[in-house]
Amino acid sequence: MTAPSAGRDDATVRGAVVLVVAIVIGLALLARGGSGGGGDDEAANGEPSTESTASTEATGGSDSTTVPIASSSTTTAPAEDPASITVAVLNATTQGGWAAENAGTIAASGYQTTEGNFGGEDVETSQIYATPEAQASAQAVAELLELEVQVAEKPAEPLGDAGQDADADVVVVLGADSLG
Incomplete structure (x- = not known):
């Protein structure tokens, strides 16, 4: 007798879909300047955000990747209006x-x-x-x-x-x- 593998395959597919969706959302946020539309990055600590962290927790993994948003080594506050x-x-x-x-x-x-x-x-x-x-x-x-x-x-x-x-x-x- 063999063990049913359909449940395991479904979980793998769901995990892969979640990962792909997370990547697409992350890329969209990066293309918009990383603010996510809400401006929470700066509001939380008064400083512009310089990096974003993506996690693989949705697929059960524990690895974390840090991706720089700004390519320059210094970040200046945005100028006032x-x-x-x-x-x-x-x-x-x-x-x-x-x-x-x-x-x-x-x-x-x-x-x-x-x-x-x-x-x-x-x-x-x-x-x-x-x-x-x-x-x-x-x-x-x-x-x-x-x-x-x-x-x-x-x-x-x-x-x-x-x-x-x-x-x-x-x-x-x-x-x-x-x-x-």
Whole structure:
């Protein structure tokens, strides 16, 4: 007599189907940025997710595989909505209208802008300052202007000659290096 194998075959087929469905769902989530549509990855700990774990528990196995979502070694927080960020652009060069020209570039990306002159002497190296909450937006502004600078914390005192940056989230001080 032989033992019935239909039950075992059905379990194997069901396990394979569950595994295929899990893989398809995982690939769909990866294609959508890994958020699963609910945004729970960031909401749970306030940081962007950098990896996803798939398990073979549905088929009775205990192996687990970690798959990176982001290919870069660093993950930055997403920039805030540009319309909610005010960027003050200050000219610290001898080039007239330079702040207005760069403010136009920034405004074209949806940021609120103001411009004016730097309150100190002209500088060689551009600098970007930001409030702690606007660090990601400040980095995005640096990329827009093709400035290779480190974002520093915005000082308490305004940097503009007329204080036009007092309420700004991000302050760009254009130095001679920005003239190209």
